[in-house]
Amino acid sequence: MRYSQDGIFKQMMRDKFASGAFWVLIVLYLCVFSAVFISPYPKDYSDRRSAYAPPSKIYIINEYGKLSKPYTYNYIRSFDENTFQIKYREDRSKKYSVKYFSKGYKYKIFGIIPFDRHFINVENGGKLYILGTDINGRDNFSRLLFGGQISLTVGFLALFICFPIGLLYGGISGYIGGKTDFIMMRVAEAVMSIPAFYLLIILASVLPAGMTSIQRFALIIVILAFIGWASFARVIRGMVLSIKEADYITAARAFGASKIHIIVKHVLPQTLSYVIVAITLTVPSYILAESGLSFLGLGIQQPDASWGNMLKEAQDFVNITSRPWLLAPGFLIFVAVLAFNIIGDTIRDVVDPKSKVR
Amino acid sequence: MNLLIYIIKRFIQTIPLLFIVSIIGFFLIRLCPVDPLGELRLNPSISRQTLEAEKIRLGLDKPIIVQYGLWLKSFIRGDMGICTTGEKVSDKLKERIPNTLLLAAAVIFFTWIIGIPLGIVAALNKGKAIDRILTILSGIGMAIPSFFFALLMLLLAVKTGLFPTGGLTSYNYSSLSTGGKVIDIAHHLILPVLVLFTISLSGLQRQMRSNLLDVMESDYVKYARAKGLSETKVIFKHALRNAVNPLITLLGFEFASLLSGAALTEFVFQYPGLGRLILEAVLKSDINLVMASLMIGTIMLVAGNLLADILLKIVDPRVEAS
Numbered sequence: 001m002r003y004s005q006d007g008i009f010k011q012m013m014r015d016k017f018a019s020g021a022f023w024v025l026i027v028l029y030l031c032v033f034s035a036v037f038i039s040p041y042p043k044d045y046s047d048r049r050s051a052y053a054p055p056s057k058i059y060i061i062n063e064y065g066k067l068s069k070p071y072t073y074n075y076i077r078s079f080d081e082n083t084f085q086i087k088y089r090e091d092r093s094k095k096y097s098v099k100y101f102s103k104g105y106k107y108k109i110f111g112i113i114p115f116d117r118h119f120i121n122v123e124n125g126g127k128l129y130i131l132g133t134d135i136n137g138r139d140n141f142s143r144l145l146f147g148g149q150i151s152l153t154v155g156f157l158a159l160f161i162c163f164p165i166g167l168l169y170g171g172i173s174g175y176i177g178g179k180t181d182f183i184m185m186r187v188a189e190a191v192m193s194i195p196a197f198y199l200l201i202i203l204a205s206v207l208p209a210g211m212t213s214i215q216r217f218a219l220i221i222v223i224l225a226f227i228g229w230a231s232f233a234r235v236i237r238g239m240v241l242s243i244k245e246a247d248y249i250t251a252a253r254a255f256g257a258s259k260i261h262i263i264v265k266h267v268l269p270q271t272l273s274y275v276i277v278a279i280t281l282t283v284p285s286y287i288l289a290e291s292g293l294s295f296l297g298l299g300i301q302q303p304d305a306s307w308g309n310m311l312k313e314a315q316d317f318v319n320i321t322s323r324p325w326l327l328a329p330g331f332l333i334f335v336a337v338l339a340f341n342i343i344g345d346t347i348r349d350v351v352d353p354k355s356k357v358r
Numbered sequence: 359m360n361l362l363i364y365i366i367k368r369f370i371q372t373i374p375l376l377f378i379v380s381i382i383g384f385f386l387i388r389l390c391p392v393d394p395l396g397e398l399r400l401n402p403s404i405s406r407q408t409l410e411a412e413k414i415r416l417g418l419d420k421p422i423i424v425q426y427g428l429w430l431k432s433f434i435r436g437d438m439g440i441c442t443t444g445e446k447v448s449d450k451l452k453e454r455i456p457n458t459l460l461l462a463a464a465v466i467f468f469t470w471i472i473g474i475p476l477g478i479v480a481a482l483n484k485g486k487a488i489d490r491i492l493t494i495l496s497g498i499g500m501a502i503p504s505f506f507f508a509l510l511m512l513l514l515a516v517k518t519g520l521f522p523t524g525g526l527t528s529y530n531y532s533s534l535s536t537g538g539k540v541i542d543i544a545h546h547l548i549l550p551v552l553v554l555f556t557i558s559l560s561g562l563q564r565q566m567r568s569n570l571l572d573v574m575e576s577d578y579v580k581y582a583r584a585k586g587l588s589e590t591k592v593i594f595k596h597a598l599r600n601a602v603n604p605l606i607t608l609l610g611f612e613f614a615s616l617l618s619g620a621a622l623t624e625f626v627f628q629y630p631g632l633g634r635l636i637l638e639a640v641l642k643s644d645i646n647l648v649m650a651s652l653m654i655g656t657i658m659l660v661a662g663n664l665l666a667d668i669l670l671k672i673v674d675p676r677v678e679a680s
Contacts, residue, residue, distance in 0.1 A: 190378035193663075195655045197618035198636055202648060205640040206389055288503050292622050295505050296637065311506065315626065317523070320513045327513075330506035338501035345497070 008276065011350040018346035021339035028336060032148030036107040038119040039142035040128050044303065045105075047127075047137040050075065053088050055132045055140075055325050058098055070098040074127050085322075096126025132325035134313055140325060144332065147305030152336060154221060154306075155286030159279060161225035162232065167271070169229065170236025171263040175244050185237065191230040200227055200289060204298035213304045220299055224286050232278060236271055243270045273351040280344035284337040291333050307333050364671050372660050376653075380433075383652045384426050387645060404444050412439055412646075433653065439646035441639075447650045450635065455654065457526060458631035461624075462616045464547055465554045466609070473559050474602070477566020482593070484571060492563065499560035504553060504619055508626035511549045522546050524628035550627045554620060558612055565608055569601040576600075603674050610666030614659045632658075 013019045031038060053075050062068040073090040080087050104118040122128035131140035173184040191199075203223040207216065243249065244267060252262050293299030294308025302309065307329035313319055314326040395412060398404055413419075415437070417428040432438070438447035480492045515521040522528065526546050527539075534542055573579060574597055582592045621633030628634070632651060639647035 186374060187378060190375050190382060193375055193379055193656050193660050194383070194652065195614060195617040195659055197621045197633070198652055198655050201621070201637060201640050202383075202386060202652065205643070205648075206386065284501070291503060292505060295622070296625065298640070311509070314509055317512075317516060320509065321516050324513075327506075327509065330503065330509065333503050333506060334501055337503070338497060341497055341501050 008273075008347060008350055012343065012346050015346045017342050021342040024335065024339045025343075028148065028332075028339075029152060032145050032152055035142070035145035035149060037109075037115075037117070039139070039145050040104060040118055040121045040130075041139040041142040042105045042107070043142070043146050043305075045139060045142065047133075049077065049137065050088075050127065050129075050133055051135050051137045052086065052319075052323055053077075053127075053129050053133045053137070054323075056127065056129045057090070071095040072098060072122060072126060072128060074125075085318075094125075096123040096128075098122055098128065131328050132323065134310070134326065140310075140328060143305040143310060144307070144329060147307050147310055147329065148332065150217065150300055150304065151287060151291060151307040151333070154217075154224065154290040155283040157221045158224035158228075158286050159282060161222060162229045162282070163275065163279065165225070166229040166232035167236055167268055167275070168263075170233035171240055171268050172260075173233070174237035174240030175259065175263050175267060177241075181237070185234070188230040188233050192234075196227050197289075197292070200224075200293060201296065201298055204293055213301065216301060217304075220290065220293065224289055227289065228282055228285070232282075235274065235278075236268075239271050239274065240267050243267050277344060277348045277351055280340060280347055284340040284344075287333065287337055287340070291329075360675070361668075361671060365668055368664055368667055372664060375660060376657065379656045380430060380653060381426070383649060383656075384429060385422075387649055387652075388422060388425075398440070398442055401442060401444060404440075408440065408444075415439060429649070433650070438650040441647045442642055442644045447646050450647065451632075451650060451654055454630060454632045454635045455658075457629070458617070458620065458624075458633065458658075460543075461547065461550060461554070461620060461629065461631055462613060464551045465558060465616055466612060468551065468555045469558045469562050469612070472555075473562035474566050474605070476559075476563045478570060478593075478598070480563065480567040481570035481574070489567075492567075496560035496563050499556050502557070504557055505622040505626055507556065508550070508553045508623045511553055512626060515549060521549050526630050546629075550620075550623050550629050553623050554616060557619065558616065562605065562608065562612070565605060566601065569604050570597060573597045573601045603670065606666055606670040606673060608666075609669070610663035613662035613666075617655055617659055 013022065036042075056072045056075075058070050058072050060067060060070050062071075073092055073095065075088040076091045078087050078089070079085075099121050100119065101117050102121045103116050104121045106114060106116045109115050120128070120130075129139050129141070131144065133139055134143070169184065169188070173181045173188075200223065203226060204220065207219055211219070240263075249262060249266055252266050257265075290299055290306065291308030291311070294306045295312050297309070297312060300306035300309055310329040311327070311333075314323075314330070319326050395409065395416075395418070398409060398412065415428065415432055416439070417425045420428075436448060438451070441447055441450060476492060480489045483489045511521075512523060515523045522545060524546075526543060528534075528542050528546075531539065531542055574593075579592060579597050582596045583589075587595075617633070620631060621637055623629070624631040624634040625637055632655060636648060636651040636655065638644075639651060
């Protein structure tokens with residue numbers, strides 16, 4: 001059975017939860033990809049004098065109880081000699097109004113067009129930390145947006161490696177059969193028998209230290225792809241075993257088509273509906289794997305942000321109790337994964353209502 | 359007799375599997391440009407003799423194929439070398455494996471006694487509010503990252519002071535009575551078990567729901583109903599038994615994902631399990647320990663699947679070894 005992409009999408013959107021999840025994802029992706037426009041601070045901004053500053057409060061009602069344009073106060077840092085902790089309190093002497101679509105740091109749209117407007121910003125001299133700052137005084141909100149660029153794309157990019165390999169491997173194994181099939185399946189089973197996370201951290205630790213962040217990003221994608229392909233290939237192989245008995249495959253063979261041609265052109269397209277479901281359900285697991293790796297310090301490295309390595313800081317007991325804003329990336333991971341899962345479940349119900357995979 | 363042949367057949371099948379895993383693992387780790395004894399050399403408390411013995415055991419001056427052979431030989435004999443701290447790897451593993459098994463057993467126990475009834479409830483009320491709510495809750499349970507949930511639980515522990523914030527035993531553990539020791543360990547287990555339980559519960563609940571729905575459609579259930587049996591009898595005497603069978607296979611997978619998934623939770627809670635051991639070994643590039651715990655983790659996973667298969671064969675004798 002084949003379905004047009006459009007049909008599946010329309011049916012999926014009929015589900016209230018799924019269409020909600022879809023729009024949540026659209027907003028998330030739009031935000032992270034326009035991070036330079038939305039964020040009030042650049043990627044490499046850091047102000048060591050305001051480490052662990054709490055989120056700036058934005059006021060719309062002024063001290064006389066009247067409605068006013070949104071404004072905020074800066075923080076004054078002081079050291080509490082009794083608790084040995086740094087305290088922040090608002091400096092009520094000067095207001096800084098919050099501005100929208102105003103001029104800020106310079107950047108380039110698509111890397112070419114120079115621009116300096118930002119969605120949200122604050123008057124000169126003011127500091128606007130929507131979600132507080134981290135240990136280096138970096139704006140959490142801006143970093144969440146830049147980190148999302150990594151966390152939300154890693155999964156998709158890993159799919160582009162994992163799925164072709166899995167499809168081809170499963171296709172060849174199932175179609176050729178016999179000894180080839182036996183050996184190929186034993187290897188796939190062996191990869192599946194290694195606890196996935198153990199394999200993940202071992203592979204990540206093999207990466208040499210002196211890599212640029214782009215290289216590291218690329219290699220982490222390759223590593224993630226290495227984890228999922230085997231189980232995927234096994235399912236594809238199972239499907240190919242039944243597809244290859246079909247008459248039109250025999251016909252193609254009778255025309256003298258080569259094995260690889262038959263596998264790629266005639267057998268594999270039949271697995272499309274399964275592949276679509278598997279893709280939407282694999283992306284979230286990759287998002288989780290990347291954030292887990294980065295959380296342990298084996299994935300994306302500082303100073304680059306990813307949701308996982310931002311959450312790493314929240315592990316500290318002091319941070320977890322008195323700086324809850326550091327937990328924000330965890331909520332975003334949760335929302336993204338939940339949205340993908342809901343869409344995946346709905347698509348599966350649409351494509352294959354009797355599916356047993358839950 | 360039939361069962362015995364099945365067990366032997368399945369057991370023999372696992373041997374080539376473990377062999378391939380050992381090859382993959384060994385060469386992956388040797389890809390790493392780290393001197394396997396580098397960290398040992400830096401540790402002043404390790405004697406020269408020990409270092410020499412390790413060098414000979416691993417055959418570091420020989421080609422890599424020979425090294426693999428030597429490693430395999432000593433692994434089968436149970437000699438896994440020493441860690442960078444100078445302790446024997448096998449001692450360290452003996453200390454950690456029971457902890458991981460304890461955690462996994464507790465999680466699986468709670469998942470089953472709570473997940474199956476919830477699955478039944480959802481299936482019997484298909485499409486009603488309670489089913490909808492359970493679906494949403496299980497969706498949330500599946501989406502929450504284990505380490506993030508663990509952090510939230512840690513926050514709870516720190517804020518309320520009701521739970522210990524990590525480890526498996528209190529500092530005064532050795533002075534406690536036997537009963538006190540059990541309570542102490544149980545107290546430390548609550549949060550890590552809760553985290554892992556929440557995550558694996560969702561999968562089991564959904565699976566049970568869809569299994570039962572499938573079985574309820576089958577002919578023999580229709581027949582049982584037509585015979586005039588009460589609905590309770592139809593469900594609990596006829597439908598349920600067959601709905602549970604696929605879950606036994608799932609048990610093996612669950613064990614596997616617990617081994618993997620537990621690593622992050624163990625890390626956050628400082629729980630002395632196998633997952634944290636391999637993580638620390640990786641971070642300290644302790645090659646002997648990494649290789650040994652990778653193999654042990656795999657053996658445990660394969661053994662878990664094997665046990666699940668045997669259990670399924672006992673429950674459902676129609677199953678054949680492929």
